[in-house]
Every structure is written in C-alpha cells, then in structure tokens.
Amino acid sequence: MASKALVLSRSPIEVGWVFKEASSEQPFRPVSQFPTVTHLDLMYHSLIPDPARNKNARDVQWVGEREWIYKTTFDFAELSNKDGNGHDKNGARHVLVFEGLDTHCRISLNGELLLRSDNMFLEWRIDVTDKLRTGPNDLELYFESTFLIGKQLEKDQGFKNLYWNGDSSRMNVRKVPCHYGWDWGPTLLTAGPWRPIYLETFATRISDLGIDVEVLDTLDTAIITVSIELEGTDVDIASTLLEISDPSGRKIDQGEIQGRGSCRFIVHNPSLWYPLGYGKQPLYDFTATIGGSLHKVSKRAGLRLVELVQRPLPGQKGLTFFFRVNNIPIYSQGTDWIPPDVFLPRMSLQKYRDWLTWAARGNQNMIRVWGGGIYEDDRFYDTCDELGILIWQDFMMGCGAYPYHDYLVQSIKAEAEYNVRRLRHHPCIALWCGNNEDYMFAELHHLEYDPKDDNPEHWIKGNFPGRYYYEVTLKQVTETLTPxxxxxxxxxxxxxxxxxxxxGDIHSWRVWMADQPRYPYQDYEKLTGRFVSEFGMKSFPCLRTINALIDDPAERHPQSDTMDMWHMAPEDQRTISMYLVDNLRHGNDIEAYSWATQTIQAESTDYSSRAFRRLWRGSGKEECAGCLIWQLNDCYPAVSWSLLDSAMRPKLAYYVSRRNYASILVGATRRVVEEKANEFTHVDIKRTAYAELWASNLTLDPVDVDLEIGFVTVSGGSCIHNETRAVTLLPNRSTELGRADFPDSYRDSSTASSLVxxxxxxxxxxxQRVLARYTEFPQPLRRHDFGGAKVFIRPLDDGRSWAVGAGGGVAKAVELSVATDDDNxxxxxxxxxxxxxxxxxDDQIITIDVNVLGKIPQGGLTLIEKHYG
Structure with a gap:
C-alpha cells in the first residue's frame, strides 16, 4: 500500500503573524496572540481602547466596517521521495486547515487566491500539494467587512429582513448573530483567524470517526457502531484498527476495517454515563489507527440511553416534554449559555472549566447552548462530559425570518454536518434544536406561517422561508448522522x-418583557409550561466589577451615561425601576442600587424555579420537567439576566438557584380565602390566610424527614407557633404536604402579613441534619420593616466555617462577604x-471552600454582612 511510509503530521501555523487595516498606510504590526481577532490586536497596540471600559464601545464601531489583512510566512521542507514524473511515491498530500475564520475571507498562498470563506462556523480545508514551494511560503488572509457584505446582500435581495436584536443584515451571513448586538451584549463586529490554522501532511487520513451508541432498554447491553471515513491515497484498501478501552483504561475489544466502513461492538454490563446528581460519568476511549501508526484518532464517549418523552398527561391537556436517561426521568435544571467572551480567542480551557464548574457547583444538570452564539469549542463539551451536564444544542439561527437562498441552504447544511459530526460522540448532547424563537417571531409578526402546510415549495415563496432550514435541512442532517x-x-x-x-417548551417572559402583559414575579406559578427553557430577571453586575471598569467616579451611579450603555435594550432602565418600586425600599447610590437589583433577581429566581419544580409530580404527572434560567454567563459587562457577571463573580441569584436545584427542596405558598357577607359587598369580607406546603426529592430513594413548621413575627422574631410532622418524600418527584393554618390571632390576612x-x-x-429550609415572606417586601434584625457571625474552630444567625427579628437577604480589599x-x-x-x-453553618485555604492570610478571614432593611 502506497501510504505505508507516511505518518500524518500537523504543523501549526501560529507564529510570525502580522496584521493591518487593508486601506491604511500604517505598517504591519505583530498580533497579540494566535488565534486572534482584530479588536484584540488593536487593543494590544493601543490603537483602540478596551471596549469594556467606560464608554469606549462607542468609539470602536468603525472596526467592524473596515477590511483587515493578516499574514505570515511559514517554512515547508520538500519530501524527497518523488518518482521520475515528479509525483510523490507515497501519494503525500499537503492540506492547509483553517478551523475557524471570522468570517468573509480571501485566502491566498504565495500571491495566489485559493478560497473565499463565508461561514464562521465551518472548518476550511485547502489542498495545497501543488502550490507549496520549498522554503518560505507566504500565507495571507484578507478579511472583508461581513457587516457591509450582509448589507449588500440584503439590498440585492430587494427586501429588508425581519428580526429582533442586532441588525437585519445578520440574517444573510453565517457569523455569530450576537456580534451585531443583543439585549445583553454590545455591537462588536470582529474579524480574524479565530481558531487554529495548521498544515497537514498525509497520504491517507481518518477524516471522520463516528461513534453510534445504542444502549438497550434493559441497560445490560450497549451496541456500538464505529464508522470510519478516509481521505487520501488507497482509501479503499487502507486497514484501520479500532480499539475500545473501558473507563479504567483497560482494552476491552478491537476490530479492523478495510477501507471506508463500520465495525460493530457489543459491551455487556456497560458502565453507564449519567447526568449530574443521578450517577457517575464514566467515559470509554475509542481509538482508530491506520496502518499501525500512520494516523491515529481518539475520542472519549459515554454509553447512555437518552430519550425525549412526549406523551399524553392523564387528565390534562397536551403532552409531556422530559428527558429520560438510562430509563430515569430527569428533571432538567440549569441555565442558558451565551458565548463566554465577546472576543472568542481569549477563551482558555481553564476559563471553560471555571464557568462550567460554577454550573456544576450550582447543581445544574443541563445547559442550553443558545442559537445566537457559537457551536462551542471541543473543550466545552469535553468538560460537560466529565461534569455530567446535559447539553441542549441549538443551531446558530435566531430571532428573525431568515431568507432562503441556494447558497445559504448549502452553507447551513455544510455547517450542520460539520458540527454534528464533530460533536455527536459526546454523551452530554441530549438534544439538537433548530433555532431560537424563529417560530415565535413568525407568529408574533403574523408572517405567512401555516403549521398545517407541509409543502416546502410554499414555505420558500413566503415571508417565513427559514422554516425550510428547520424542517428539512437540519432535520435531515441530525436524523441521518445521529438517529x-x-x-x-x-x-x-x-x-x-x-x-x-x-x-413542547416555552420561553416564559411575561415577567420582565414590556411587549407582553407584564406580571409581578410573585406570579411565576401562573407562567409555567411543560418545559421552561427561558425566563429570568435582569440585575446590575457586582459592585467590584462596576468600579473596576468605570474610571470616573461621577459616572458610577445608576442613571449615568455609562450605565445606560450597560443596558443593552431600551426598556431596561424602566423595567428594573418598576420591579424595584413595586417590591423594595432601596437607596439610589450605585452600591445600594446594584445590590437592590440583585435582590430582585434573586427573589424572582426563587419564585420561578421553586414553582416550576413543584410541578414535577412523578410518573404521569410531569407537568413541568425543565427549568433553564436565562442565563448563566456574561461575555461583557452589562445589566443582564446572568447568574454570574462578566468577571465570573456570582450574583445573589446564583445562590438561590443553587439551593432550589439541590436534591431536596421544601416550599410554602401563602393563600388567602375570601368569604363575602353578601354578593355585592366591598367591605364585609373575611380574608383568611393559610400556607400550602410541599417538598421535592430528586434522589432515587424515598427520604423520611421531619417537617418543622414555624410562624415567626417579622419584627422581633418571636415564634408564635411551631409544630413537627413526620413525612416521607417519594423519589424523583414533589410531594404535597398539606396545609398549615396561621395561628388563631393571625389568620386574618392583614395580621398574617406580620408573620413569615x-x-x-x-x-x-x-x-438528624437539616436537609432543606425555606422562609416564606409576606409580599411585597417594601411594606415590612426589617430594621430590627441583627445578624451574628461566629467563627468555628475549623478555621473555615462560621455560624450565622439572627436576633431581634427576621433577617432578609443576608449577603456575606470577606472583609478585605484584595479582589483576588x-x-x-x-x-x-x-x-x-x-x-x-435557626443558625446556619457557612463554609469557605477548602481548596482556597492556601490563599487565606495567616490571620484567617473576617466575614461581614449586609441585609435588606
């Protein structure tokens, strides 16, 4: 076989890169890093200020409308193994590989134009076997303005695209949609080689290693089909060895494929992969090797059975919408994910791990990768595999009516095939999803959308032709490649x-959004669905983040011009102020206001996630099976829905979501019953208060607990009544625990409002440890005086734990922090x-993570607190 002697080699092209604005007379300058994008290099040379600081983002908008050149020179050593006709005896090929180019780019080698790229989400491969020269080779990337190209495409098509967020031209190009601006992020249109570039030399290579895992319903057998795609010389006779190793590293099976094809393996009593909270995450290694060592590809995969269950609910309308993994119904709880940095090449493996570790520490078992961002880096999915975080993966289309063009159909199909092949082996992938909110958009804007019309020829002639991508292109790709x-x-x-x-799923935005009847967050229990995949409340970032990025102290107030820029949607300031005015007494300096907005976000998160989880009632009663908070992360300093701000600092709502996503949860809902003296009266009405009680157990075993119920005065903190009930929490569901009547002299709703x-x-x-606790407060909080409460913090002997308690009243929204000026x-x-x-x-024990004790000063830590009231 001709390819026996040539081992695949990969030479990174990552040094010597320089850049400049194409039309500028300025000299080329070295890049700041590689991979890179324009803004990073311009900041590195102080040619633009950091857009995240102050009001700088306004001053750098010109960058996205310019053209940019990146170039380098790399050496190539000729292989001295040619026949008399000048052909390589081993059939060597040399391929330039571009893992990601942002976005419209003319690629030239030694002055010859090789390719025009037009899709940021694709890998581009160019065979340069006959174009390389021995010694130095000049590689140039000429990046055009994708913004201007999109505007021209829009003009040429003769109509303006309908859309939410950003600019209408984004619908014509395959670039990160949120780079055009969103209601949580800035308009910063990047360009550049945003993922690695290298030269690959081979005779025959493995172009795709597919791993299809079928776990039988009995869970005792996994049938694994490993498929091989080859590229190069003698692909029909190349021999590929396949090996499987179990999670301990022990080789358990092997097979061989001649040419392209597949091999079937059977694993008995497999070690199954489970989501976080339901079991462990063992991973098997799959290795394919051509001809002994000519090319080796390895992937790690988990063996698991994943299903989306949509079946009738007895006695109710509609269908369920829940995930079942290894026959276990999963209550999906987590967040939505946006791109983690506005400048993507800055993301490192450590940053991915840090973000996702926050999710895992917050008991999140699912993340939805949202359709206005990117198909994430391999490191993201590897980490989710290891942590047990399921991924709901959107395709990158969202918030509009996408046009239909042949070139878009082909580009979107290629993009889908590439990314599905790249990601399909990951056990974390639980769902492919066609887009974000495009059908909702079509309905709200009364586009030509008839769900009963199943003729694609009709769709592409109307004003909602994007339906073709979701119901034909993407559906066919996923069903073919990942059945x-x-x-x-x-x-x-x-x-x-x-x-x-x-x-199906819903986006529950009647709390917050101005274009819908705006509800108080206390009404979230009325705004549920079978699976709530988006909902949330905005808040300011942490004060330290604000102070670090706004230099002028005069601009550090809630209504400053700079803070207005941190509100990415026009209604944000009004919406936040309305929720504050309705619910809290608060100050207006930046510290008080920022903290108050985070308190509102935390309370909103509590009312929503707790109410949704209550409706996971067990088999045949899966009334709500998912709760994904919009959003986990920020890519840029903003007033946003994130649980952690752009500096990866947790907001107050993070801790609420963490408690509400714990295995055991308890809840109470205050109710008032009215009895009218007659049918017409407005005054002779008796209003009696009581509390509905319930608890949730997401473990797979019943749990015997004592339910302790106390009625305590907000002011003074006196316990008026307490009782204990022995209850059993059934596995993997919520359990209703009856009602608790307010004490006799407090049953009237007006007097009941003085009790928690x-x-x-x-x-x-x-x-007999406390597994869960909850304090239900009378609403709204602004009507109650919490000023009498005093908080006590007592260090414990282990040096990393504190007992935290209250006296003189009930303390609401106690935030603990370390008394130090050292941000690190x-x-x-x-x-x-x-x-x-x-x-x-009811003192609570709070600990500082033991992993950071090495950073704690010798004298230990001092904790301080602040609370509402």
Whole structure:
C-alpha cells in the first residue's frame, strides 16, 4: 500500500503573524496572540481602547466596517521521495486547515487566491500539494467587512429582513448573530483567524470517526457502531484498527476495517454515563489507527440511553416534554449559555472549566447552548462530559425570518454536518434544536406561517422561508448522522402555537418583557409550561466589577451615561425601576442600587424555579420537567439576566438557584380565602390566610424527614407557633404536604402579613441534619420593616466555617462577604451558601471552600454582612 511510509503530521501555523487595516498606510504590526481577532490586536497596540471600559464601545464601531489583512510566512521542507514524473511515491498530500475564520475571507498562498470563506462556523480545508514551494511560503488572509457584505446582500435581495436584536443584515451571513448586538451584549463586529490554522501532511487520513451508541432498554447491553471515513491515497484498501478501552483504561475489544466502513461492538454490563446528581460519568476511549501508526484518532464517549418523552398527561391537556436517561426521568435544571467572551480567542480551557464548574457547583444538570452564539469549542463539551451536564444544542439561527437562498441552504447544511459530526460522540448532547424563537417571531409578526402546510415549495415563496432550514435541512442532517439523539424544531416550539404551555417548551417572559402583559414575579406559578427553557430577571453586575471598569467616579451611579450603555435594550432602565418600586425600599447610590437589583433577581429566581419544580409530580404527572434560567454567563459587562457577571463573580441569584436545584427542596405558598357577607359587598369580607406546603426529592430513594413548621413575627422574631410532622418524600418527584393554618390571632390576612412561615426538613434518622429550609415572606417586601434584625457571625474552630444567625427579628437577604480589599482573595473564597434568610434560633453553618485555604492570610478571614432593611 502506497501510504505505508507516511505518518500524518500537523504543523501549526501560529507564529510570525502580522496584521493591518487593508486601506491604511500604517505598517504591519505583530498580533497579540494566535488565534486572534482584530479588536484584540488593536487593543494590544493601543490603537483602540478596551471596549469594556467606560464608554469606549462607542468609539470602536468603525472596526467592524473596515477590511483587515493578516499574514505570515511559514517554512515547508520538500519530501524527497518523488518518482521520475515528479509525483510523490507515497501519494503525500499537503492540506492547509483553517478551523475557524471570522468570517468573509480571501485566502491566498504565495500571491495566489485559493478560497473565499463565508461561514464562521465551518472548518476550511485547502489542498495545497501543488502550490507549496520549498522554503518560505507566504500565507495571507484578507478579511472583508461581513457587516457591509450582509448589507449588500440584503439590498440585492430587494427586501429588508425581519428580526429582533442586532441588525437585519445578520440574517444573510453565517457569523455569530450576537456580534451585531443583543439585549445583553454590545455591537462588536470582529474579524480574524479565530481558531487554529495548521498544515497537514498525509497520504491517507481518518477524516471522520463516528461513534453510534445504542444502549438497550434493559441497560445490560450497549451496541456500538464505529464508522470510519478516509481521505487520501488507497482509501479503499487502507486497514484501520479500532480499539475500545473501558473507563479504567483497560482494552476491552478491537476490530479492523478495510477501507471506508463500520465495525460493530457489543459491551455487556456497560458502565453507564449519567447526568449530574443521578450517577457517575464514566467515559470509554475509542481509538482508530491506520496502518499501525500512520494516523491515529481518539475520542472519549459515554454509553447512555437518552430519550425525549412526549406523551399524553392523564387528565390534562397536551403532552409531556422530559428527558429520560438510562430509563430515569430527569428533571432538567440549569441555565442558558451565551458565548463566554465577546472576543472568542481569549477563551482558555481553564476559563471553560471555571464557568462550567460554577454550573456544576450550582447543581445544574443541563445547559442550553443558545442559537445566537457559537457551536462551542471541543473543550466545552469535553468538560460537560466529565461534569455530567446535559447539553441542549441549538443551531446558530435566531430571532428573525431568515431568507432562503441556494447558497445559504448549502452553507447551513455544510455547517450542520460539520458540527454534528464533530460533536455527536459526546454523551452530554441530549438534544439538537433548530433555532431560537424563529417560530415565535413568525407568529408574533403574523408572517405567512401555516403549521398545517407541509409543502416546502410554499414555505420558500413566503415571508417565513427559514422554516425550510428547520424542517428539512437540519432535520435531515441530525436524523441521518445521529438517529439516537432527538431533534426539536425550535425553542420554543409546541402545540397550537410555539409558546403553548401544554406542549413542547416555552420561553416564559411575561415577567420582565414590556411587549407582553407584564406580571409581578410573585406570579411565576401562573407562567409555567411543560418545559421552561427561558425566563429570568435582569440585575446590575457586582459592585467590584462596576468600579473596576468605570474610571470616573461621577459616572458610577445608576442613571449615568455609562450605565445606560450597560443596558443593552431600551426598556431596561424602566423595567428594573418598576420591579424595584413595586417590591423594595432601596437607596439610589450605585452600591445600594446594584445590590437592590440583585435582590430582585434573586427573589424572582426563587419564585420561578421553586414553582416550576413543584410541578414535577412523578410518573404521569410531569407537568413541568425543565427549568433553564436565562442565563448563566456574561461575555461583557452589562445589566443582564446572568447568574454570574462578566468577571465570573456570582450574583445573589446564583445562590438561590443553587439551593432550589439541590436534591431536596421544601416550599410554602401563602393563600388567602375570601368569604363575602353578601354578593355585592366591598367591605364585609373575611380574608383568611393559610400556607400550602410541599417538598421535592430528586434522589432515587424515598427520604423520611421531619417537617418543622414555624410562624415567626417579622419584627422581633418571636415564634408564635411551631409544630413537627413526620413525612416521607417519594423519589424523583414533589410531594404535597398539606396545609398549615396561621395561628388563631393571625389568620386574618392583614395580621398574617406580620408573620413569615419558616420550614425545615430534618433527617429523621442518623445525624438528624437539616436537609432543606425555606422562609416564606409576606409580599411585597417594601411594606415590612426589617430594621430590627441583627445578624451574628461566629467563627468555628475549623478555621473555615462560621455560624450565622439572627436576633431581634427576621433577617432578609443576608449577603456575606470577606472583609478585605484584595479582589483576588475575595474571588478565591467560594461560599457554601449565601443570600440567606435568617430566623432567630435557626443558625446556619457557612463554609469557605477548602481548596482556597492556601490563599487565606495567616490571620484567617473576617466575614461581614449586609441585609435588606
């Protein structure tokens, strides 16, 4: 076989890069890093200020409308193994590989134009076997303005695209949609080689290693089909050895394929992969090798059975929408994910691990990779595999009516095939989803969309032709390449309309959004669906983040011009102020205002995630099976819905979501019953208060607990009544625990409003530790005086734990922090819990993560607190 002697080699092209604006007379300058994008290099040379600081983003908008040249020179050593005709005896090929180019780029080698790229989400491969010269070779990348190209395409098509967020021209190009601006992020249109570039030399290579895992319903057998695609010389006779190793590294099977094809393996009693909270995450190694060592490709995959269950709910309208993994119904709880940095090449493996570790520490078992960003880096999915985080993967289309063109069809198809092949082996992938909100957009704007019309020829002639991509292109790609991973047309997508709460998933935005009837966050229990894949409340970033990025102290106030820039949607300031005015007493300096907005976000997160989880009631009663908070992360300093700000600092809502995503949860809902003296009266009305009680157990075993119920005065903190009930929490569901009537002299709703309902679930046997607690407050909080409460912090002997308690009243929204000016130390201290509600007599133990003790000063830490009121 001709290829026996040639081992595949990969030579990174990552040094010597220089750049300049194409039309500038300025000299080429070295890049700041590689891979890179324009803004990073311009900042490196102080040619633009950091857009994240002050109001600088306004001053750098010109960058996205310019053309840029990147170039380098790399050496090539000729292989001295040619026949008399000048052909390489081993059939050597030399291929330039561009893993990602942002976005419209003319690629030239030694002055010859090789390719025009036009899709940021694709890998580009160019055979340069006959174009390389021995010695130095000049590689040039000429990046055109994708913004201007998109505007020209839009003009040429004769109509303006309909859209939400950014610019209408984004619909014509395959670039990160949110680079055009979104309601949480800036307009910063980057360009450049944003992923690695290298020269590959081979005779025969493995171009695709497919791993299809079928786990039988019995869970005792996994049937694994490994497929091989080859490229190069003698691909029909090349011999590929396949090997499988179990999670311990022990080789358990092997097979051989001649040429292209597949090999079937059977694993008995497999070590199954489970989502976080349901089991372990063992990973098997799959290795394919051509001819002994000519080319080796390895992938890690988990063996698991994943299903999307949509079946009738007895006695209710619609269908379920829940994921089942290895026969276990999963309550999906997590967040939505946006690109983690506005300048993508800055992302490192450590940053991915840090972001995703915050998610895992927050008990999140699912992340939705949102369709206005990117198909994430391999390191992202590798980490999710290891942590047990399921991925709902959108395709990168969102918030508009995409035009239909042959070139877009082909580009989107190629993009989907490339990324599905790249990602399909990951056990974390639980769902492919066609887009974000495009069907909702079509309905709200009354486009020509008839769900009953199944003729694609009609769709592409109307004003919602993007339907073709979701129902034909993407559906065919996913069903062909990943038959065992479900596909969902859109998020949201449901029954009689896209946001139908009885079918599919919903985006629950009636809290917050101004274009819908705006609800108080206390009404989230009315705004649920079978799977809530988006909802949230905006807040300011942490004060230290604000102070670090706004240099002028005069601009550090809530209504400054700079802070207005951090509000990315025009209604943001008004919306936040309305929720504040409705619910809290607060100050207007930047520290008080920022903290108040985070308090509102935290309270909103509590009312929503707790209410949704209550509806996971067990088999045949999966009324709500998912709760994904918009959003986990920020890519840029902004007033946004994120649980952690752009500096990766947790907001108060993070701790609420972490508690509400714990295995055991307890809750109470205050109700008032009205009895009228007659049918007409407005005054002779008796209003009696009581509390509905419930708890949730996501473990797979029943849990015996004592439910402790206390009624405590907000002012003074006196316990008016307490009782204990022995209850059993059934596995993997919520359990209704009856009602608790307010004490006799407090049953009237007006007097009941002076009490909180304080609940604890205490382990009945063993250590009798508190498994969960909850304090239900009368609403709105602004009507109550919490000023009498005092918070006590007592260090414990281990040097990393503190007992935190209250006296003189109930303490609401207690935030603990480290008393230091050292930002690095503050960021290193990971609290076991925070944003606490404290009732006298119920001290809580808070610890600092042991992994950071090496950074703690010799004298130890001092904790300080602030709370509402």
């Amino acid at each position: 065992r991973i479900p596909y969902h047309l859109s998020s949201p997508y449901g029954g009689t309309y896209s946001n139908d709460p009885t079918v 309902v304080h609940l604890r679930l205490r382990e009945r046997r063993g250590s 130390l503050v960021d290193a201290c990971l609290f076991s819990d925070n944003y606490l509600d404290l009732v006298p007599g």
